[in-house]
Amino acid sequence: MPLRTQQAYATYLRQFLAHDVDITCPVCHKKAVVKTGGYRQGSPLETQVKAVCPSCGFAKRYEDVPPTPLYATANGIKYGRITTLGGPIDPFFQLPLWYQDDFEGETLWAYNLEHLHFLQQHLAAGLRERHKVANANASLGSRLPKWMLAKRNREALLKKMDAMEKR
């Protein structure tokens, strides 16, 4: 992916981190959550991010994830916490997302219901009429992977997403 496209895709994904991220608990494999507290990258609030499981009590704080070296400056090495965007894992702890499924060798995934609903709306709008999508959503949606936007996949993907939503 060209760098500019990558950055646009990251911006598109980051907006869904304003909501909590649903994950599979690494201990009991039930539904757990990463509380993002309206996450903003680099904000002091980022340390308040935490993963919690209501079923077994698993809990992990982002604060406890050790910062890693990001880049060198004249005054030394700059440390920070890296978020991993763009895969079926949460960006903070790299735990598996609750909403994910295989689709023809690709992985369909969403951070939370807000993200899943966005994908559903975008694909459903594409099925009805290509130009009826509101501009803002259209530009966000155009950053989705090609296989997700392929017309021939849309109906099957929407079925998968309906099933996913009911997990």
Ligand SMILES: [Zn+2]
């Ligand atoms: Zn658990």
